[in-house]
Amino acid sequence: xxxxxxxxxxxxxxxxxxxxxxxxxxxxxxxxxxxxxxxxxxxxxxxxxxxxxxxxxxxxxx
Numbered sequence: 001x002x003x004x005x006x007x008x009x010x011x012x013x014x015x016x017x018x019x020x021x022x023x024x025x026x027x028x029x030x031x032x033x034x035x036x037x038x039x040x041x042x043x044x045x046x047x048x049x050x051x052x053x054x055x056x057x058x059x060x061x062x
Contacts, residue, residue, distance in 0.1 A: 004040045008033050 014022075014029040 001040070004036050008036055 011029045011033050014025050015033065017025065
């Protein structure tokens with residue numbers, strides 16, 4: 001969580017910038033922030049649920 005937050009906070013000034021070349025950098029920073037939060041949510045919620053379902057299925061098979 002700390003790694004995701006540190007990276008996201010580092011990208012926020014790039015997303016809010018208005019100077020020369022900011023439009024190009026915003027196009028790079030926005031997907032990076034979205035990807036960070038998406039991977040964080042998947043790592044905490046989706047992957048454990050899939051693992052649990054997989055282990056239950058394997059236990060019933062035996």
